[in-house]
Amino acid sequence: MSGQDVQDASFDELVAWASALAVPGQRRILGLTGAPGAGKSTVAAELVAALGSDLAVLVPMDGFHLANEVLIDLGRRDRKGAHDTFDDDGYARLIETLRAQTTDAPLVYAPRFDRDLEESIGSAVPVRGDVPLVVTEGNYLLLDVDAWPRARRHVDEVWFLAPDTDIRHERLLRRHLSYGKTPQEASFWTLGSDERNAELITSTAVHADRVLRLR
Secondary structure, three states, X not given: OOOOOOEEEOHHHHHHHHHHHOOOOOOEEXXXXXXXXXXXXXXXXXXXXXXXXXXXXXXXXXXXXXXXXXXXHHOOHXXXXXXXXXXXXXXXXXXXXXXXXXXXXXXXXXXXXXXOOOEEEEEEEEEOOOOOEEEEEOOOOOOOOOOHHHHHOOOOEEEEEOXXXXXXXXXXXXXXXXXXXXXXXXXXXXXXXXXHHHHHXXXXXXXXXXXXXXX
C-alpha cells in the first residue's frame, strides 16, 4: 500500500495487542477501519468475543447511518455508505462520551445498524463504565473532514485492515447477493459506489497506527 507498510499479522497477535489496551480501571478505545469488504465487522466482533464482555464491548460506526428517508430527502440514497451519508457529528459525540465514561458512570447506550431493515436502531448497545476497552469499527475513522477528526482524537489506536483487493471484492459480492440483490446489482454496487468509497478510505491508511493483513 503506497505510503504505508502493510504488516502481516495473525488473529492471535491482534488479540494480544488489544488485550494490552484493555486495562481495568481505565477507558481505552480501539478503532478498526478499512475499505468496504476489509473484514472490519467480523474481526472486531471476534476480537471482542476473544477478550470477553468484562474487558471489551463493540460499538460500530454503522449505527450512525442516516435513515433512508433522510437520504432520499438529501438525494443520497443511491450512494448510501459514502462519508456524507452518516451522522458524523453524532458519532463523534458518542466517542467523546465513551472516552470520558468512568468506571462508576451510568450506562451509555449506542445505536446499531440492522442490515435486514437497512436502518439504524437507537439505544441498542449498552456500554458499562467498568468495561475498559471499547472497540469501534467503520470506514471513515481516519477521514480528515467534517466531524470525523473529532472522533479520532478520542481513539487510542486505529488499525487499518488491508486484505487483497480480489478478496474484498469477493466478500462484497457475496454480501450484496445475501441482501437479495441480483448478480448484476451486486456487481454494480461492488465496482461502483463501494469502490469509489474504497479509494477514499484507502487514502487515509497513512494515518493509521497499524496497517494489517491477516494471515
